[in-house]
Amino acid sequence: MRHIISIMLENEPGALSRVAGLFSARGYNIETLTVAPTEDESLSRMTIVTTGSDDVVEQITKQLNKLVEVVKVVDLSEAAHIERELMLIKVRAMGKEREEMKRMSDIFRGRIIDVTENTYTIELTGTGAKLDAFIQALEHSAILETVRTGASGIGRGERVLKV
Amino acid sequence: MELTGAEIVVKCLQAEGVEYVFGYPGGAVLFIYDELFNVTNAVTGIATAYMDSIPMVIITGQVPTHAIGLDAFQECDTVGITRPCVKHNFLVKDVKDLAVTIKKAFYLARTGRPGPVLVDIPKDVTSARCPFEYPETVAMRSYNPVVKGHPGQIRKAVQLVAEAKRPMIYTGGGVILSDASKQLTKLVKLLGFPCTNTLMGLGGYPATDPQFLGMLGMHGTYEANMAMQNCDVLLAVGARFDDRVIGNPAHFGQVQRKIIHIDIDPSSISKRVKVDVPIVGNVSDVLEELTRQLEASGYKPDQKALSTWWSQIGLWKSKDCLKYDKKSKIIKPQFVLERLYEITKGDAFVTSDVGQHQMWAAQFYKFDKPRRWINSGGLGTMGFGLPAAMGVQFANPGATVACVTGEASIQMCIQELSTCKQYRLPIKIVNLNNKYMGMVRQWQQFFHGNRYSESYMDALPDFVKLAESYGHAGIKVEEPGDVEPALKEAFKRKNDLVFLDFVTDQTENVYPMVQGGKGLTEMILAEEL
Ligand SMILES: Cc1cc2nc3c(=O)[nH]c(=O)nc-3n(C[C@H](O)[C@H](O)[C@H](O)COP(=O)(O)OP(=O)(O)OC[C@H]3O[C@@H](n4cnc5c(N)ncnc54)[C@H](O)[C@@H]3O)c2cc1C
Ligand SMILES: Cc1ncc(C[n+]2csc(CCOP(=O)(O)OP(=O)(O)O)c2C)c(N)n1
Ligand SMILES: [Mg+2]
Numbered sequence: 001m002r003h004i005i006s007i008m009l010e011n012e013p014g015a016l017s018r019v020a021g022l023f024s025a026r027g028y029n030i031e032t033l034t035v036a037p038t039e040d041e042s043l044s045r046m047t048i049v050t051t052g053s054d055d056v057v058e059q060i061t062k063q064l065n066k067l068v069e070v071v072k073v074v075d076l077s078e079a080a081h082i083e084r085e086l087m088l089i090k091v092r093a094m095g096k097e098r099e100e101m102k103r104m105s106d107i108f109r110g111r112i113i114d115v116t117e118n119t120y121t122i123e124l125t126g127t128g129a130k131l132d133a134f135i136q137a138l139e140h141s142a143i144l145e146t147v148r149t150g151a152s153g154i155g156r157g158e159r160v161l162k163v
Numbered sequence: 164m165e166l167t168g169a170e171i172v173v174k175c176l177q178a179e180g181v182e183y184v185f186g187y188p189g190g191a192v193l194f195i196y197d198e199l200f201n202v203t204n205a206v207t208g209i210a211t212a213y214m215d216s217i218p219m220v221i222i223t224g225q226v227p228t229h230a231i232g233l234d235a236f237q238e239c240d241t242v243g244i245t246r247p248c249v250k251h252n253f254l255v256k257d258v259k260d261l262a263v264t265i266k267k268a269f270y271l272a273r274t275g276r277p278g279p280v281l282v283d284i285p286k287d288v289t290s291a292r293c294p295f296e297y298p299e300t301v302a303m304r305s306y307n308p309v310v311k312g313h314p315g316q317i318r319k320a321v322q323l324v325a326e327a328k329r330p331m332i333y334t335g336g337g338v339i340l341s342d343a344s345k346q347l348t349k350l351v352k353l354l355g356f357p358c359t360n361t362l363m364g365l366g367g368y369p370a371t372d373p374q375f376l377g378m379l380g381m382h383g384t385y386e387a388n389m390a391m392q393n394c395d396v397l398l399a400v401g402a403r404f405d406d407r408v409i410g411n412p413a414h415f416g417q418v419q420r421k422i423i424h425i426d427i428d429p430s431s432i433s434k435r436v437k438v439d440v441p442i443v444g445n446v447s448d449v450l451e452e453l454t455r456q457l458e459a460s461g462y463k464p465d466q467k468a469l470s471t472w473w474s475q476i477g478l479w480k481s482k483d484c485l486k487y488d489k490k491s492k493i494i495k496p497q498f499v500l501e502r503l504y505e506i507t508k509g510d511a512f513v514t515s516d517v518g519q520h521q522m523w524a525a526q527f528y529k530f531d532k533p534r535r536w537i538n539s540g541g542l543g544t545m546g547f548g549l550p551a552a553m554g555v556q557f558a559n560p561g562a563t564v565a566c567v568t569g570e571a572s573i574q575m576c577i578q579e580l581s582t583c584k585q586y587r588l589p590i591k592i593v594n595l596n597n598k599y600m601g602m603v604r605q606w607q608q609f610f611h612g613n614r615y616s617e618s619y620m621d622a623l624p625d626f627v628k629l630a631e632s633y634g635h636a637g638i639k640v641e642e643p644g645d646v647e648p649a650l651k652e653a654f655k656r657k658n659d660l661v662f663l664d665f666v667t668d669q670t671e672n673v674y675p676m677v678q679g680g681k682g683l684t685e686m687i688l689a690e691e692l
Binding site (some may be wrong): 008014017055058069070071099163 | 243246250251254265276303304305306428429434631
C-alpha cells in the first residue's frame with residue numbers, strides 16, 4: 001500500500017542523511033521525498049511517499065520516531081489529507097503546436113512561465129496522478145525535460161501537525 | 164575562566180563521573196591526550212555496542228574545520244562512517260557548543276534504549292578557548308523516552324497473567340540494562356511462573372532458582388524452548404524476539420498464545436511477532452507497577468493449572484538436554500566450564516568471545532546476578548572477550564574476571580595482552596582450544612556434509628609461550644584430571660594474568676541446536692549417551 005508520511009525534524013545538517021540512511025539500511029522504499037524549513041527556521045518539514053505492508057509502514061514510523069532529530073511523525077494516509085506536487089516541464093512548441101500546447105496547459109490548469117521561439121516551460125501542480133496524466137496527454141517527442149518535486153502533504157480540516 | 168576545547172572535554176568527562184578512558188593517540192587528538200580514537204578501528208566496537216544496546220560515548224578527533232571536505236591528511240567522515248551504527252552522533256564545529264554536546268551525548272547514551280553516541284571534534288575546536296560551564300541537565304524536544312508504562316495496558320496485562328494456565332516469562336537484555344533483576348525476581352516469585360532468559364538477559368533472573376528454565380533459543384534448553392512454544396500467556400520483558408531466540412516466526416505463530424511485551428523501544432514491539440498487549444516503558448518501572456496492581460487485585464496463583472504445567476515442564480526437563488560424556492578421556496569443554504563455575508563459586512565476572520565456547524559458557528555458568536555475563540550477542544564479534552575483560556577489571560579492581568574464549572577468537576585481539584601487562588590486569592583467560600573454529604565446524608558437520616573448509620587451525624601458536632612472551636603466566640592443560648588443579652592454581656594467583664590453554668575435544672558440539680529457519684521446538688539433541 002502507498003503511504004504518505006509527514007515528518008517534523010530539527011533543521012540541522014545531517015538530519016536528512018539520517019532519514020535517507022534509515023530507509024536504505026532497512027530496505028524501505030522511498031518513492032518521493034521533499035524537505036524544506038518551516039515558518040519556524042529551526043524545524044524542517046519532510047514528506048515521504050513510500051509503499052509497504054501495514055507491518056512495514058508501522059516499523060517505518062517507529063524507526064523514524066527513534067531518530068534523535070525527528071520531532072514528530074504522522075502517517076497522513078491514515079486520515080483525510082491533501083497532496084500536491086509541482087512539475088516544471090519544458091516542451092517543444094513550434095508553429096501550430098504552440099496553440100495546441102497552450103490549450104493543453106490550460107486544460108490541466110498549468111501556467112506557461114517561460115517562452116522561447118521553440119519551447120514553452122509549463123508549471124503544473126496537482127496530485128502525482130494528475131501530473132502523470134499531463135505527461136501521458138502530450139506527444140512523447142514533444143517533451144524536452146521534466147522536473148518534479150515529489151509530493152507534499154497536509155491533513156484536511158482543522159487537524160494540524162505542530163510541535 | 165576560559166578553557167581550551169581539550170580541557171573542556173576532560174572537565175565534561177569528570178563531571179559525568181568517567182573514571183577510565185580507552186583510546187589510542189594520533190595527531191588530531193593530541194590536544195586531548197596531553198585523544199584520537201582511530202575511528203575506523205573503533206567501528207567494530209561501536210557496532211557491537213549498538214547491536215546490544217550498550218551505552219557508550221566515543222570521542223574522536225577530526226581534522227581542523229577549515230580542512231574538512233578537502234581530503235586532508237587523515238580526514239575521514241566519521242559522522243558518516245558511524246551513522247548506521249550509533250544511536251546518534253555529533254560533529255562539533257564551535258568550541259562554545261562542546262560542553263552541551265558532550266552533555267547531550269551522555270544523556271542520549273544512557274537513557275531510553277541505550278546505545279553508543281559519538282562526538283567528533285575537529286582539531287581547531289580542541290585548541291580554541293571559551294568560558295566553561297557544564298549544564299546540569301539537558302532537554303531535547305525531539306527526544307523524550309517513555310519511562311512509565313500505560314496503566315491501562317498494565318491492567319490488561321494483569322488480567323491476562325491472572326487467567327494464564329500455561330504461563331511463561333521470557334526476559335532479555337532490557338532487564339539488565341534497566342537494573343530490574345530485583346523487580347523481576349519479586350514478580351516471578353509472586354506468580355510462581357517459569358522464567359527463561361535470552362543470551363543477553365542471563366543473570367537477570369537467578370540461574371540456580373528452581374523456576375529458571377535456562378537460556379532459550381538456538382542453543383537454549385529443551386524445556387525453555389518447549390515452554391516458550393507451548394505456553395498460553397507469554398510475558399516478554401526487555402527482549403526483542405530475535406531470530407536466534409524464537410526460530411522461524413511462522414512456526415512460532417502456529418500455536419495460539421497471548422503475548423504481553425514490555426520494552427522501552429516501540430520499534431522492538433510487534434517487529435517480528437505480533438503482540439497482544441504492548442507496554443512501552445522502562446522495565447523496572449513497569450514491573451513495579453505490574454506487581455503493585457497484581458498484589459492489589461488479591462492475585463492468587465491458579466495452583467491446579469500451574470502444577471499441571473510444572474509437571475509437563477518437569478517431563479521436558481528430564482530429557483537432561485545439556486548432558487555430556489562425563490567419563491571422557493579427552494577434556495570436554497562443558498566440564499571445564501562446570502569446574503570454572505564451582506571454583507569461582509559462581510561469583511566471577513565472565514566475559515566471552517564468539518563461538519561454541521560462548522554457548523557452553525552461557526549454558527554451564529549459572530549466573531545468579533546481573534552484569535556478571537558480558538558477551539557480544541547481536542553482532543557476535545570475535546575478539547570481544549579480552550578487551551571486555553579488561554574493561555570489567557578496570558571497573559572492578561580486585562574482582563575475579565574470567566575470559567572464556569577459543570583459539571580463533573582470542574587471536575583477534577591478542578595484542579591486548581600487552582595492555583594487560585602495562586596496567587597489571589589479572590584476568591584469567593580460559594581458552595577452550597579445540598583447534599577448530601568450532602561453531603563453524605559444527606555447521607559444516609550438520610549442514611554442509613562434513614566439508615570442513617577453512618575451519619581447521621593447524622597453524623596455531625603455542626599459547627603458553629605467547630603469554631609468557633608478554634610477561635604473563637601460561638598453563639597448558641591436556642588431561643581431564645588436570646582441569647581442576649590448573650583452574651585452582653590460576654585463580655589463586657590474584658595478581659597475575661594467567662592464560663589457561665585447555666586442549667579440548669575437537670568433535671564436541673553445542674546441543675540442543677535449532678537450525679536457522681527451523682521452528683523453535685525442532686531441536687537437534689545430543690545423541691543418547
Ligand atoms: C553464536 C551465537 C549464538 C546465539 N545463540 C543464542 C541463543 O541460543 N539464545 C539467545 O537468546 N540468544 C542467542 N544469541 C544472541 C542473539 O543473537 C541476540 O543477541 C539476543 O538473543 C538478543 O537478546 P535480547 O532479546 O535480550 O535483546 P537485547 O539485544 O539485549 O535488547 C534488549 C531489548 O530490551 C530493550 N530495552 C533496553 N533497555 C530497556 C529498558 N530500560 N526498559 C525496557 N526495555 C529496554 C531494548 O529496546 C531491546 O528491545 C546468539 C548469538 C551468537 C553470536
Ligand atoms: C570477527 C568475526 N569473524 C567471523 C565470525 C564468524 N564466526 C563465528 S564463531 C567462529 C569460530 C570461532 O572459533 P573459536 O574462537 O575457536 O571458538 P569455538 O567455536 O571453537 O569455541 C567464527 C569464525 C565472527 N563471529 N566474528
Ligand atoms: Mg575453537
